[in-house]
Amino acid sequence: MIPLDHDIRPLRADQVEQAQRLAQGVWKDVLQKETGIKLDYPLKPEMVLRTYMSMDPGGSLAAWSGDRMVGAIYAHAWGKVGWVGPMEVDPSWQRQGIGRSLLQAAEGYLADEGCESIGLEAMAERRGSVSFYESRRYRPVGDAPFFDKRLDDTQIIAPSVSPLEENDIPAWSKSISDLCRSICPGLDLSREVQGVMAIGKALVAISDSGSLNGLAVLHTEGSRDLGGHQLRLMLVDPASRNRNEVGAALLSSCEALSHNAGAGRLFFTTTIDDTLVDLLVMRKYRILGTNVRLVKGNGETRWWDGNIISWTG
Ligand SMILES: CC(C)(COP(=O)(O)OP(=O)(O)OC[C@H]1O[C@@H](n2cnc3c(N)ncnc32)[C@H](O)[C@@H]1OP(=O)(O)O)[C@@H](O)C(=O)NCCC(=O)NCCS
Numbered sequence: 001m002i003p004l005d006h007d008i009r010p011l012r013a014d015q016v017e018q019a020q021r022l023a024q025g026v027w028k029d030v031l032q033k034e035t036g037i038k039l040d041y042p043l044k045p046e047m048v049l050r051t052y053m054s055m056d057p058g059g060s061l062a063a064w065s066g067d068r069m070v071g072a073i074y075a076h077a078w079g080k081v082g083w084v085g086p087m088e089v090d091p092s093w094q095r096q097g098i099g100r101s102l103l104q105a106a107e108g109y110l111a112d113e114g115c116e117s118i119g120l121e122a123m124a125e126r127r128g129s130v131s132f133y134e135s136r137r138y139r140p141v142g143d144a145p146f147f148d149k150r151l152d153d154t155q156i157i158a159p160s161v162s163p164l165e166e167n168d169i170p171a172w173s174k175s176i177s178d179l180c181r182s183i184c185p186g187l188d189l190s191r192e193v194q195g196v197m198a199i200g201k202a203l204v205a206i207s208d209s210g211s212l213n214g215l216a217v218l219h220t221e222g223s224r225d226l227g228g229h230q231l232r233l234m235l236v237d238p239a240s241r242n243r244n245e246v247g248a249a250l251l252s253s254c255e256a257l258s259h260n261a262g263a264g265r266l267f268f269t270t271t272i273d274d275t276l277v278d279l280l281v282m283r284k285y286r287i288l289g290t291n292v293r294l295v296k297g298n299g300e301t302r303w304w305d306g307n308i309i310s311w312t313g
Pocket residue numbers: 026030085086087088089090093094095096097098099100101121122123126127128129131132133135313
């Protein structure tokens with residue numbers, strides 16, 4: 001039930017700055033409560049929010065009390081798979097049902113888009129936010145550590161990997177859809193690949209026979225404030241004979257691209273399985289914190305194993 005003194009509406013282009021300020025205040029408060037440190041949190045890049053809004057106009061939602069924005073949520077429809085994140089409620093308005101109303105509205109949007117399951121992440125050490133999602137019937141399905149690597153060494157983009165330009169996308173779009181479906185029936189990340197052209201880079205891994213066997217999506221916008229680039233997606237064709245090498249080529253190429261662009265670090269969250277552990281240890285990633293991944297709805301719960309889906313913050 002939506003309390004009478006606030007309402008929820010799709011975010012408008014002229015409200016992006018308020019959404020940036022809201023997020024900054026919420027995460028500053030989280031940091032202070034968790035560590036005692038008072039620090040101005042970096043502003044979420046404006047273009048990232050605008051890109052979320054253009055990909056999912058009905059899924060980028062704000063809660064209002066009069067003309068004050070008191071909460072926001074960003075939902076992402078990836079075919080039959082929905083994802084939510086981030087979500088923020090103004091500290092002085094928390095525990096008043098706003099988070100519940102925002103999540104309900106985002107779930108409504110994702111259901112209308114045909115999503116049958118929803119994934120998201122919450123910070124493990126914040127039991128409150130994990131409890132919040134559990135109270136909305138999300139099930140924890142594993143830890144998703146926050147991985148980070150300082151990019152000190154010069155590296156090269158692997159010969160099997162190419163950065164995509166916007167005009168390359170039509171030629172690859174069917175292969176990208178097939179790759180997504182081979183990882184999870186109904187998964188379609190083509191909007192994210194299109195959207196990243198405004199805020200980052202997509203890279204494709206190509207087999208000897210010329211077919212697509214992997215894909216990475218890197219958000220580079222706001223790199224100076226964030227201190228680096230965020231790897232959002234790394235998908236590897238489960239049928240490819242050399243899965244490990246494809247993952248290694250994609251990850252090292254992302255590091256090379258980021259390093260060459262002047263980014264000091266590459267970071268992401270991911271659940272881990274044997275394949276990824278070996279790769280992340282080999283490439284010298286360190287763990288800076290841990291999220292919990294939660295899922296609601298039908299379908300396989302850990303379809304992403306061996307891949308990176310990093311939609312936090
Ligand atoms: C997590 C968050 C979005 C919840 O929003 P909210 O408006 O405070 O949540 P609601 O008032 O709708 O809470 C609904 C239910 O969730 C649970 N819940 C919410 N906050 C909780 C807390 N701190 N501890 C335990 N349970 C909590 C409770 O069951 C609550 O119902 P109740 O108040 O009747 O007990 C908000 O606290 C927030 O913005 N936190 C900081 C950012 C963050 O962690 N975002 C989520 C990850 S991206």
